[in-house]
Amino acid sequence: MSGRTGRRPGNPDTREAILDAARTAFAARGFDAASIRAIAGAAGVDPALVHHYFGSKDKLFLAAMNAPIDPGRLLPEVLDGDRQGIGERLVRAFLAVWDSPAGMAGVALLRSAVTTEWTARLLREFLVTQVLRRVLQHLDADPAERPLRGALVAAQMSGLVLMRYVVRLEPLASAPPETLVAAVGPGVQRYLTGPLDEVFPLPD
Amino acid sequence: MSGRTGRRPGNPDTREAILDAARTAFAARGFDAASIRAIAGAAGVDPALVHHYFGSKDKLFLAAMNAPIDPGRLLPEVLDGDRQGIGERLVRAFLAVWDSPAGMAGVALLRSAVTTEWTARLLREFLVTQVLRRVLQHLDADPAERPLRGALVAAQMSGLVLMRYVVRLEPLASAPPETLVAAVGPGVQRYLTGPLDEVFPLPD
DNA sequence: GTCTATATTCCGATAGAC
DNA sequence: GTCTATCGGAATATAGAC
CATH class of the missing domain: 1.10.10.60 (Homeodomain-like)
Known part of the structure; x- marks a missing residue:
């Protein structure tokens, strides 16, 4: 360490x-x-x-x-491929980054985003403008749906990081990456390209 | 007591x-x-x-x-009902608690669990022994699968809380509860009672 | 029971000598 | 460039007076 x-x-x-x-x-x-x-x-x-x-x-x-957080580096490998596999590829890329030494910076950002106000804003803008928007733009999602779909993905991924790397809840903390890819990948996929009536159920 | x-x-x-x-x-x-x-x-x-x-x-x-954290109070209403709706009921109950004044205690616990070590252990043991174990026990899940299924649910729910109440990522922060129930409920349901080959893909 | 005063510790930041 | 010395502030916690 x-x-x-x-x-x-x-x-x-x-x-x-x-x-x-x-x-x-x-x-x-x-x-x-x-x-x-x-x-x-x-x-x-x-x-x-x-x-x-x-x-x-x-x-x-x-x-x-x-320096160490550069989503532009690995976003292409996430976006490259068939539409149905993007959820699993996104999870796989995330875990690869967070398992690497560079992942410490991500944990640090998440940790302080929870504590101090200006880092929370930092993380928010980083997620929205640097990661989620690109993914959903690539998927040609309805612009009106993009914010909620992106936020749901952010919630799933940040929760995974929180439990695996910060709180260290077992067996999540020591599970092999591919297990988690298969476990949460489909959920992320549904948030990204799932049917409209499930993500937007109340058109009141 | x-x-x-x-x-x-x-x-x-x-x-x-x-x-x-x-x-x-x-x-x-x-x-x-x-x-x-x-x-x-x-x-x-x-x-x-x-x-x-x-x-x-x-x-x-x-x-x-x-005082204010008492999962035993609202767990029955989550567990009572058909097996396929438990995911949505769990999300609905969670949001109801966190939207209420008592939810501040949950946010406080999550916030400090990220920062200090002994509160992280506190949250860990609280999740495992007071919430997740009871739900999965009620579902008659394979005891060998329970820890991972429970941890996945914890990751999804904590990420939702993190983005909605702490980081305040829009439109998640101001979305009506039922929208989120319909959006993340099925994912939680899958973690709880989903097919085995998706949650445990690598029987190596 | 409640509050005043203080002891102790540790922080970020600055000024200035080698 | 690198380090010594120190300032000013805020925190927890304690001791003791009303």
Whole structure:
């Protein structure tokens, strides 16, 4: 879990070490509880150096989040294929990202989105503009339905991440990815391309 | 379980006022950010009085959570009825609880479960022993399948709560309950009583 | 019982020396 | 660039006076 805590005196990429330590700390303890002092300690540098590089704790958090989360990289592989398999491919890609070291940033973002207000807005806009809209646009869904369909997918996926990586509810936490792909894939598929009368039951 | 022989506290109203303010504060700002000073201020009492009643911040949190969360009250109405409608009834009951004032305690528990370790364990054991096990027991599910089925339901429901009440993702946040019942009910139903080969696809 | 005052700890951020 | 020293603030929790 602990990243690179080795000593690196006079190293030019001290900046990367700080970002690495920041990601682990934010993911593990949330935004508030993760202190700059602890991050600096884990990175093997002085707390004041963190301020020198990033200016404030907020900017450090944003700098730690921006890089590793890049949905544009893996969205093509989700969208490429038959229409009926997009649910399972979406779940598979999500789990692959969250199981990787880069997934720590996602956990950190989710953790602090629950706690502080401005990260919640950050996560909201990220989900809406960077992920969900692209998927539903690719599926040629009715524009009027897209927000609700996208939100339902977000709810299913975030709940999966929450229980598997944060709360660590068994056997979800240690289940093989393909089991979960087969289990929740169809549900996601239904939210994306399911019949209209089930997703929009009350046209009052 | 209510202590009928316990020594009576000073003013029952002030104690309830403190618990009420605590639930609101914990739900709105999370465990760490909700200060005893702010809770005391909202309740109209002195901060030191909170310590006098509950001893510590942790115990105050536990006292605020214990009362309003009582799944035994509404589980019968979920379990009573035909087998195929239990998914929708479960979602309907959940939303009814979370939309009510008592739902603040649930939001507070979820919020702090994401941040602090011991509340995550609290939520875990609460979900497993108080909710999921009872539902699946009533359905006569294969005991070997119960943990995964229950965890999948927990993931779906917690994600719904997370997006609707915490992150406030639209249009999920302001959608009428019955819309969500019809939208996610079938998915929950599938997790509970769905075909075996979909939930357990890899018998390796 | 209730509140005032304080002890203790830890945080983010700044200024300035090597 | 990197670190030492410190400021100013807010938090929990305690001790003790009315």
